Amino acid sequence: MTPETRSYPGAERPTRSYRHNADGVDLAVYEWGAESNPPLFLVHGGSDFAGTFDVFAPLIAAAGYRVIAWDHRGHGDSEHAPLYGWDADIRDALSVMSATTNKAAPVIAHSKGGALMMQLADSCPYRISAMVNIDGMPSKRRMPDVPDHDQSRLLADSIGSWLDFRHEAAASERKPGTLVDLAQRRGKMNPRLSVEWLEYLVTIGAQQDADGWRWKLDPTMRFGGFGPWRPEWASLRMAALTMPFLGLLGTFDEPMGWGARPRDVLPWIPSSGRLEVLEDIGHFIHIEEPERVSKLILEFLS
Amino acid sequence: MNTVMLQHNKVTLALHEVRPGTGRPLLFLHGLGESAAMMSALAVDWDGPVWALDFTGHGDSSVPAGGGYSSEILMADADIALRHIGEATVVGRGLGAYIAFLIAGARPTLVRGAVLIDGPGLAGGAIHATSNSEITSGGDRTGTTPDPWALIELSRDARPPTYTTTFARLAVSGSGLADPIAVTCKVSPPWVEAIRAEPGVMIDITLQDALDIYAGV
Numbered sequence: 001m002t003p004e005t006r007s008y009p010g011a012e013r014p015t016r017s018y019r020h021n022a023d024g025v026d027l028a029v030y031e032w033g034a035e036s037n038p039p040l041f042l043v044h045g046g047s048d049f050a051g052t053f054d055v056f057a058p059l060i061a062a063a064g065y066r067v068i069a070w071d072h073r074g075h076g077d078s079e080h081a082p083l084y085g086w087d088a089d090i091r092d093a094l095s096v097m098s099a100t101t102n103k104a105a106p107v108i109a110h111s112k113g114g115a116l117m118m119q120l121a122d123s124c125p126y127r128i129s130a131m132v133n134i135d136g137m138p139s140k141r142r143m144p145d146v147p148d149h150d151q152s153r154l155l156a157d158s159i160g161s162w163l164d165f166r167h168e169a170a171a172s173e174r175k176p177g178t179l180v181d182l183a184q185r186r187g188k189m190n191p192r193l194s195v196e197w198l199e200y201l202v203t204i205g206a207q208q209d210a211d212g213w214r215w216k217l218d219p220t221m222r223f224g225g226f227g228p229w230r231p232e233w234a235s236l237r238m239a240a241l242t243m244p245f246l247g248l249l250g251t252f253d254e255p256m257g258w259g260a261r262p263r264d265v266l267p268w269i270p271s272s273g274r275l276e277v278l279e280d281i282g283h284f285i286h287i288e289e290p291e292r293v294s295k296l297i298l299e300f301l302s
Numbered sequence: 303m304n305t306v307m308l309q310h311n312k313v314t315l316a317l318h319e320v321r322p323g324t325g326r327p328l329l330f331l332h333g334l335g336e337s338a339a340m341m342s343a344l345a346v347d348w349d350g351p352v353w354a355l356d357f358t359g360h361g362d363s364s365v366p367a368g369g370g371y372s373s374e375i376l377m378a379d380a381d382i383a384l385r386h387i388g389e390a391t392v393v394g395r396g397l398g399a400y401i402a403f404l405i406a407g408a409r410p411t412l413v414r415g416a417v418l419i420d421g422p423g424l425a426g427g428a429i430h431a432t433s434n435s436e437i438t439s440g441g442d443r444t445g446t447t448p449d450p451w452a453l454i455e456l457s458r459d460a461r462p463p464t465y466t467t468t469f470a471r472l473a474v475s476g477s478g479l480a481d482p483i484a485v486t487c488k489v490s491p492p493w494v495e496a497i498r499a500e501p502g503v504m505i506d507i508t509l510q511d512a513l514d515i516y517a518g519v
Contacts, residue, residue: 023367023369023440073368073370080312083371084370085370085371085372087455091436094436094438123434123436155472159408163377163378166310167381226374227372230431232431
């Protein structure tokens, strides 16, 4: 079967791709730009994959960088791992970075990738020469209109649902559909992105089986959830960073965003950095306005 | 011991029947770096069958590649075991005490009392953002020793008191028991200290006294 394809203006598949073994987990790694250029790492967010950089990465590479991105464990073409965790994701990142260079390199990270990289930058400052965080600066979530007892009930429901799901996880699989179906489903999470882009993403981040297209994302991973981690911990780490730092924040809240507002984030911007607020842009800042955002970032990096 | 192998996603869990009995089952959850076999030596007076679970990466359970452990995943291990044996009283040691506590809050109608005892991995990791170090290699596993990533990650696992008190309240509100948690621990890391102050948590009690109370509910 020949898979359906889509093209998108400005989108370029990576120049090189290869597999990397991160302590037993097989990761898909991608590069844009000449191998002899200085390395720069792009880190995607939760439920995303490196192919979401297909327009943005070539713009950065064109400025003379060797741009490296990878599909996180369970995402895109990387292996569906038995377990997932915050520290494991950071460890995987460090493994990919170390395989490329033992010197500090710039990092551009989006959403959850930004929060992950702030922890890495805090614990391993010798690895990151400059940090760009694209709407990955979580702030304390608030549910001001929900009374305490209802919050507890919501948590109980959330935990119970998650535990029920774990019983069936081994047999779980993503729902198949047409290419258009998958793009429409993703459109609910990415309401500001064009249908053409979403259909293009399906051809990268999904696979076409005999009964239809399925997202490659490990079906045992669930959006949202519960746990001991507190979003404000990322803020404390952000304030501690000493490398040049650029934070980018859109003003349009979206389902996959962190809901952070400029006034939540500004107090934690490190003294080595600055926050740029882009009006009328959503969570996927680099996808909505790749030219403008890449220009802004390249000026910062220069 | 009879052993049942249960599937938790890609991990195979070993659930051991330590001894048969009549009545409500008792489930043992071991400490960090221990195993069901070590936990099985715990002497208790209990009429029902006694079961002991090997957590993911420990004992006879399978070892996943590349780590990614969390207490919540081990809580789901315990839930898989509970689905097999049914409503039970749970005794947890060290890390297992924390998991017994979590599952008591998460499945309050299945857990008829959780008894927390001292043991390895009781304290856990940070209660707030800390200076972190990134460990890039877990080292090699020798024979059937626990997964090094389990030892590393579960000893650093965050346990903020605000999180744990929520589980204590879920246990109280959902179980219908007056005191669904019994803390017998001599040491009180912050998460234990926090729940000791919660209603529905028995303190200054022995393991056997707590089991005698739970046997009657």
